[in-house]
Amino acid sequence: MKVDFRYLGRSEVREIAGGQALSFAPNLARSKVFFDAEIVHPLRFREAICALHDVVVGDLKFKKKDKGAYEAWKRDQAQKQEQVRQTLLxxxxxxxxxxxVKEPLPKNLKGDFQRMHRLYWDARNKWALELSRNDPELFRHLVPCDPVVTVAPDMVFFECFAKDESSYGFLGVDRGAFRTEAGAGLGTTNVDYxxxxxxxxxxxxxxxPTRLLVDPSGFEVNIQGRTDYREEKIDLPASWLRGFGQLQAAMGLPSRRFELSVDVVYSILAFLKRHREKAGPRSLRFQLQPGKPPTVVLEPWGIPIVSHGRAYEGEKAEEIKVWGRRRLAPLARILPLAERFEVMLFGSGLPSVWTARMGEMRMVLALSGWTANDWTRGSNLDQFFADLQADPAAVDKLAGHLEQVRMARLTTLAEQTNVPRSVLMGSLHELARRGQLVYDFSVDAVRWRSILPVALSESMLGPEPAELVAGRRLAADPSTTVEREVMMARGARLVVANVGQSACEAVIDPDGSLTRAKCGCSFFYKNKLRAGPCRHLIALRSVARRSVVATTDRSDLTVHLMSGTYAELRAxxxxxxxxxxxxIEHAWRLAREAIQRTASLADPTQAAGVYRTPAKIPQSLSLPRALVEEIQREAARLDVSVSVVVEAAWSVAADQIRKSSSLLN
Incomplete structure (x- = not known):
């Protein structure tokens, strides 16, 4: 995809009356965006923007061992006999x-320099074009995309991807960090970097005194004939845009959020700087226990680092591993500024998001599962969800609303736009794929940010992942069938299916997202869920939406259970x-005939020793509507409450259920 970049001059720090100005040259090929205000704390901004630079140039992908130094040493040994002659030369x-040196400088030295400089850049652009056609990976390494700056009503923020595309950096500066603001034009533009x-x-x-200046002069002056005006045509890879879509998809995954004190991040970075592991595992192992501060274990050394911040507020104890920890190095520059770090983990081997709170500034560092599994090609986070169908009308309505308000929280966005929640996530994901919005992890909101000045078509965004295409094909195959289903806590379902030649199973939440899964194919054996679900799990999710359990009309039944009965059911x-x-649903199937044959409720339950005692614990049960109606009919026939009927069903079937190894039969 060809993108025009037009810059007048270069970004620089230049002297002005009474101080200096940090002047960014904007892309003149886009709509006018400008900002001019004095930075209250220049040193804090310097450290934060330099940390973002470390993200831009970051590239930790594995590289083959370079033997050039050894070969050079051998050549040097062979040339020792000529050393004396070389010294004389x-x-x-x-x-x-x-x-x-004693001669005067040539009169045309400056002109010759500019002419040779132009020859150099022409040759470099020609070489870059050749690389983009024949070696895109090397092209991306040598010609990283310029960061983008967005001037929003409440802040100015910068975004960038690392060279290896496995790290995403976001630096937000509140408007309160500036004073004597001279003007601002809202929008997004690339900056010469x-x-x-x-x-x-x-x-x-x-x-x-230092001013931040997104220079508007280039939009207003006559640029014809200016020697500092240049145009660049960059073939922007579609993968770069896909990375922004993956970031949007990450927000919908179930996450564990907690705080780390600054000393924990310092200890991690300091230890990794002094030590180099010689064997695996090379991970950070997070030990999360409710009510206790998080603990980070450095592997393979097994060194625990306990946070001194807030306790973990999750529901259960977990251990989560993340890889690619050396990508945290850019955070070292902002450690003196940071007040605390907030971490979001999505699971072992899945992405992690680190947010540094620095008063009027905040920096977000989003890391993919590991270095080789980058945001743009290997994450496939959007495939964890049910097919995110975007409604064109909803997309247009959301785009118009966000372009006007610039920022909105998900909790209120559906109400503000009257977009049904069923299509909200799919429509937001479509806007993210087009590069028109970004999810701000630091405030849990979506922001309008048009990454390119033109609307993107499907062809520009590149082809769909191969596993997704193959999964849809398998879902349409009549041989793909659901074998068993189990209702789990909070409306989730365990689904077991035969897809193609593979037996697979998955836990699907009420929104249709995969939370846990298992498959016998080679793709799952190699990647688990770290690279997204395999084609068989994608097909399983599609057919599970049409299964009997998924399509059964369900209803809530409120009962009041005795404490003993409630404890047995929960256990x-x-x-x-x-x-x-x-x-309860399984117990009713086993006890239905016995209860329906009796004329009095005491008959089928006398052997079980049920005694009528006052109800103690209210409980809301999600059951098939037909089953709820059956229980209500039996309660009316026997002239008792539905709670008594439910307790009777459990008393009859309890022993049989306890002896059964599975509720699926």
Whole structure:
């Protein structure tokens, strides 16, 4: 995809009256975006923007061992006999250079330099074009995409991807961090970014007033004939845009959120800087226990680091491993500024999001599952969900609303736009795929941010993943069938199916998302769920939406159970990892005939020793509507409450259920 970049001059730190200005050259090929205000704390901004630079240039992918140094050493050994001759030759050259220094500089030196400089850049652009056609990976390494800056009503934020595309950086600066604001034009633009600009950052000082300037002058001056005006046509890879879509998909995954104190991140980075592991595992192992501060274990050394921040507030104890930990190195620069770190984990081998809170600034570092599994090609987070169908009308309505308000929280977005929640996530994901919005992990909101000045077509976004295409084909195959289903806690379902030549099973939540799964294919054996679900699990999810359990009309039944009965039901449900309602459903199937044959409720339950005692614990059960109606009819016939009928069914079937190894039969 060809993208035009037009810059007037280069981004730099330049001297102004009474101080200096950090001036970013915007992309003139886009709509006018500008910002001009004084930075209250220049040093804090310097450290934060330099940390973002470390993300931009980050590339930790495995590279083949370079034997060039060894071969050079061998050549050097072979040339030792010529060392004396080379020394004499160098001395002669020095005498010649000394004579040249005494001569005056050529009059046309500057013109010759500019002409040769133009030859260099023409050759480099030609070489980059050749690389983009024949070696896209090397092209992406040598020609990283410029960061984008967005001027929003409440903040100015920068975004970038690392060279290896496995790290995403977001630096947000609140408008309160600026003073004497001279003007702002809302929008998003690319900014000219170079190593020279990074070196200019180092000159920022607290004793010199510093202004942040997204320079609007390029939109207004006559650029014809300007020597500092340049146009670049970059073939932007579709994978770069896909990375933004994966970030949007990540927000819908179930996550574990907790805080880490700054000393924990410091200890991790300091230890990794001093030590290099020689064998695996090379992971950070998070030990999360409710009510206790999180513990991070550095593997393979087994060194625990306990946080001194807030306790973990999750529901159960877990251990989660994440890889690619050396990508956290950019956080070292902001450690003196950070107040705390907030971490989001999606599971072992899945992405992690690290948010550094720095008062008026916040930096988000989103890491893919591991370095080789980058955001743009290997994550496939959107495939964890049921097919995210985007409604064109809803997409247009959301785009218009977000372009106007610039930021909205998911909890209120559906109400503000009257978009049904069933299509909200799919429509937001479509906007993210087009590069028109970004999910701000630091405030749990979506922001309008058009990454490109043009609307993107499906052809520009690239082909769909191969596993997704194959999964849809398998779902249409009549041989793909659901064998068994179990209702679990919170409305989730355990589904077992035969897909093609593979037997697979998955836990599907009420939204249709995969939370746990198992398959016998080679793709799952190699990647588990870290690279997204395999084609068989995608097909399983599709056919599970049409299964009997999924299409059964369900209803809530409120009962008041005796404490002993409630404890027995909960123990049985927890042992089998299913919902309490499913245990009651199975008990009713076993006890239905006995209860329907009796004229008095005491008859079928006398052997079980049921005594009528006052109800104690209310419980809401999700059951098939037909089953609820059956229980209500029997309660009316026997002139008792539905709670008594439910307790009677459990009393009759309890022993048989306890002896059964499965509730599926």
């Amino acid at each position: 160098d001395q002669a050259r020095m005498r010649e250079l000394a004579a040249v 170079s190593l020279a600009l990074y070196e200019h950052f180092q000159t920022l000082r607290s004793y010199r 049985e449900a927890d042992k089998r990892t299913v919902a309490t309602g499913y245990v």
